[in-house]
Amino acid sequence: MPTLCLLVLMLCSAYFISCCTDHERNCLHFLAGLSQDGHGGLAASWRHGTDCCSWEGITCSSTVGKAATITDILLASKKLEGSISPSLGSLPGLQRLNLSHNSLSGGLPADIMSSGSIVILDISFNLLNGDLQDSPSSSSASGRRIQVINVSSNSFSGRFPSSSWEKMENLLVLNASNNSFTGPMPSFLICIRSSSFAVLDISYNHFSGDVPPEIGNCSSLRLLKAGHNNLSGTVPDELFNATSLEHLSFPANDLHGVLDGAAIIKLRNLVVLDLGFNIFSGNIPDSIGRLKRLEEIHLNHNSMAGELAPALGSCTNLKALNLGSNYFSGELGKVNFSKLSGLKSLHVSYNSFTGTIPESIYTCSNLNALQLSFNKFHGQLSFRIANLKSLTYLSLAENSFTNISNTLQILKSSRNLTTLLIGGNFRDEEISDDKTVDGFENLKVLAMENCPLFGNIPIWISKLKNLEMLFLFNNYLSGSIPVWVSILNSLFYLDLANNSLSGEIPAELTEMPMLRSERVTSHLDIKILELPVYTGPSPKYFTVSDFPAVMILENNNLTGVIPTEIGQLKSLLSLILGSNNLHGEISETILDLTNLEILDLSNNHLTGTIPADLNNLNFLSELNVSNNDLQGPVPTGGHLDTFPRSSFDGNPRLCGHMLDQDCDDPVIVDVPQGSSRQGGYKAIFVIAFGAFFGVGVFTNLSITPKPDKNGFKSLRDIPQTRFH
Structure with a gap:
């Protein structure tokens, strides 16, 4: 092998071919050992006896007549595992080092940070951890050429190093986001030495304390991202000098603090302003209209108030305006939206806006997301909404809109709608079973909950072939559950709770294709999607990161037995059938629902024993079979032992240690004739579960405002476990 290497070097010298040196080859060898690609990866090209300038991911300089030197090591997404060797810091000509998107662990050697040749360093998206070390005191920071440092999306912790980093006079970009750095936000005296410093991203860390005023010295700073930390205080006036x-x-x-109109207009180049999820107060200053380059304004989830500044209509390049969850009031029409032709997203939910939807909104032909929920809007929907040809997401929930029949006839022409949330309106109207309602062919989410609406579940829903989630809870819908639900091939989230539905649970419901699959495949855009979830007397809308497969039929008048075919719904995570009139035994086929996390069969007339094999449902975290006619021992020896007594209460013939009823003792049952669960047991159920939820053992408590058929309020739980 040494003879072959010598031969390669002689050929390189004779024909002026760029060849790496022995030192460089030795510095690189450890990388080949980190490859997990097998013989088809780096090992295929990084062969002994070959010139390392020809190896995959390696680039050398090619000056004729001079020895070659390695300039680039570009090994992103190569399935590398292991630690980074300090030897890379001793490569004299290395300019670009990219080891991103691998599974490297350990720390970042200080020798690499003190390299005098590296210009671009990217080690993002790895498993690196520990503290970032300051460069050795003997190294000269002023001699470094480094311009770009990206250490984002790792697990670095501790205080952010400063003494040497702030002396890097050529630094342009620093991205340290998505780590676990602590302590104060770096003061960035760096800007005194590096006048061209342009990009700083330290978001998604644990920095605390005030925003340092020295940041205003960064006269060339173009991007500053420090979101998702623990910063406090006000934004210093000096920052607006940048x-x-x-x-x-x-x-x-x-x-906290207010938006200073005189300060903010100094940022005449501002394109994105994102101060959401803080404690800012006051109103939006009129001067914001002078920021002509603004494309995005995010002030959501603050404590801002007052009427909107009409000057917002002068931000003619605006594409996204997010003012949700504040205390803004007055009419939305204060802003002339006809000037905002490029607006794509308007979010003003959870405020106190009044009046009607301003007609000028319907001129925003590029609008694809319109969120107006939880305000005080009223009136009927304008036919002009059909002008919004790009609209995919519409939320009008919890206002005072009227005439649901007219609304559906208008919206059916919005062919690109994928999400329609109109619950909490059309109070006490009858939902039309109008067969002329068509369109909606791209609709994936339909929410018409909490109105309450009268009538049957309309047949036009059966035409929604792409529907994935259907929310009709908390209405006065009657009739039976239609068998055509089973032909909705993409449906995996069905919530019909708190209605007056009757009849048996149709066996066809167990034919739903998506619920019979091993896993749910959703095509929803989770970046903007908010769904109705109960957290008190009325539903709230929460953004969710993933979607469980759910069937919720509780608090209706359903009769009959639980279909034996229920075990076919393999992807179900939550099955909630409580507060109905179901009878028969707990079907053994429920044991086939191996992904089940929540099972609620409470407040029915179920008989027989609790299947012992429920202990084999490994993901089951919440079980409620209270207030039935079950008998025999509560199964022990598994995770059913961890459930509280309230999960089994109200079954006088059940026994077991958690019920203080020894199974060897005779069971005395004293139940008044004709009152199996009328009133008494339900009252116990509500009190017990109310106390249980109150101490936070169960999550996502939901108490519906509509009394159940026995005069008591139902408890609902929309499961979000394993989906945060």
């Missing part, structure tokens, strides 16, 4: 800023982002901190 007049080159285009992207200012501080969401999800504890910052």
Whole structure:
């Protein structure tokens, strides 16, 4: 092998071919050992006896007549595992080092940070951890050429190093986001040495304390992202001296204060302003209309109030306006939306806006997301909404809109709608079973909950072939559950709770294709999607990151037995059938629902024993079979032992240690004739579960405002476990 290497070097010298040196080859060898690609990966090209300048991911300089030197090591997404060797810091000509998107662990050697040749360093999206070390005191920071440092999406912790980093006079970009850095936000005296410093991203860490005023010295700073930390105090006035800023982002901190109109207009180049999820108060200053380059404004989830500044209509490049969850009031029509032709997303939910939807909104032909829920809007929907040809997401929930028949006839022409949330309106109207309602062919989510609406479940829903989630809970819908639900091939989330539905649970319901599959395949855009979830007397809308497969039929008048075919719904995570008139035994086929996390069969007339094999449902975290006619021992020896007594109460013939009823003792049952669960047991159920939920053992408590058929309020739980 040494003879072959010598031969390669002689050939390189004779024909002026660029060849790496022995030192460089030795520095690289450890990388080949980190490859997990097998013989088809790096090992295929990084062969002994070959010139390392020809190896995959390696680039050398090619000056004729001079020895070659390695300039680039570009090994992103190569399935590398193991630690980074300090030897890479001794490569004299290395300029670009990219080891991102691998599974490297351990720390970042200080020798690499002190390299005098590296210009671009990218080790993002790995498993690196520990503290980032300052460079050795003997190294000269002023001699470093480094311009870009990306250490994002790792597990680095501790205080952010400063003494040497702040002396890097050529640094342009620093991305340390998505780590676990602590302590104060770096003061960035770096800007005194590096006048061209342009990009700083330290978001998604644990920095605390005030925003340092020295940041205003960064006269060339164009992007500043420090969101999702623990920063507090006010935004210092000095920050607005960084007049080159285009992207200012501080969401999800504890910052407070007001938007100073005189200060904010200094940022004349601002394109993105994101101060959401803080404690800012006051109103939006009129001067914001002078920021002509603004494309995104995110002030959601603050404590801002007052009427909207008409000057917002002068931000003619605006694409996204998010003012949700504040205390804004007055009419939305204060802003002339006809000037905002490029607007794509308007979010003003959870405020106190009044009046009707301003007609000028319907001129925003590029609008694809319109969120107006939880305000005080009223009136009927305008036919002009059909002008919004790009609209995919519409939320009008919890306002005072009227005439549901007219609304559906208008919206059916919005052919691109994928999400329609109109619950909490059309109070006490009858839902039309109008067969002329068509369109909606792309609809994936339909929510018409909490109105309450009268009538049967309309047949036009059967035409929604792409429907994935259907929310009709908390209405006065009657009749039976239609068998055509089974032909909705994509449906995996069905909530019909708190209605007056009757008849048996149709066996056809167990033919739903998506629920019979091993896993749910959703095509929903989770970036903007908010869904109705009960958290008190009325539903709230929460953004969710993933979607469980759910069937919720509780608090109706359903009769008959639980279909034996229920075990075919393999992807179900939650099955909630409580507060009906079901009878018969707990079907053994429920044991086939191996993904089940929540099972609620409470407040029915079920008989027989609790299947012992429920202990084999490994993911089952919540079980409620209370207030039935079950008998025999509660199964022990598995995770059913961890459930509280309230899960089994109200079954006088049940026994077991958690019920203080020894199974060897005779069971005395004293139940008045004709009152199996009328009133008494339900009252116990409500009190017990109310106390249980109150101490936080169960999550996502939901108490519906509509009394159940026995005069008591139902408890609902929309499961979000394993989906955060």
